Amino acid sequence: MLADKGNNNREIGRELSISRFMARRWRNRWLELTERLIPVIERLQDFERSGTPAKFNMEQVVELFALACSKPENYGRPISDWTARELAEEIEKQGIIDSISPRHVGRLLEEAEIKPHQSRYWLTPPSR
Incomplete structure (x- = not known):
């Protein structure tokens, strides 16, 4: 949403207390999924994580x-x-x-x- 308002990666990073590199990474992921026509709700879901799943719920x-x-x-x-x-x-x-x-x-x-x-x-x- 910040990018849609015209903010650059540095401004987004400052606003969200993350590095500009992290802001760029997430913007690129969002754009990649947009190009692949993935619905918004699916874009907001976490990817499967590597490693052993939690043993206890x-x-x-x-x-x-x-x-x-x-x-x-x-x-x-x-x-x-x-x-x-x-x-x-x-x-x-x-x-x-x-x-x-x-x-x-x-x-x-x-x-x-x-x-x-x-x-x-x-x-x-x-x-x-």
């Missing part, structure tokens, strides 16, 4: 986060705070995820900045 990850923010004793666990190993075992036991390593659980929680040992403090702050 968003719903599974959110269920892991919800479990991590709940009390272990609600699930018959004789512990006060979740560990990555306990979370991995419980999420597999519930059949939400077939198999997940404790390290992967830890990475997912770290990326989301979820700390199960601190969740009770911000979910239920102490009363005064």
Whole structure:
């Protein structure tokens, strides 16, 4: 849309906080797809990405986060705070995820900045 208004790649880059080279790349992709008569809705879709597809869907990850923010004793666990190993075992036991390593659980929680040992403090702050 910025190019349609007459902006050059440098101006577009400045406006979108990207390099002028990135602006040029996207403009060229758009024009190439236009020349091939690809409908607009298809031009706006992401291309297939290389690499291994995600192993878990968003719903599974959110269920892991919800479990991590709940009390272990609600699930018959004789512990006060979740560990990555306990979370991995419980999420597999519930059949939400077939198999997940404790390290992967830890990475997912770290990326989301979820700390199960601190969740009770911000979910239920102490009363005064």
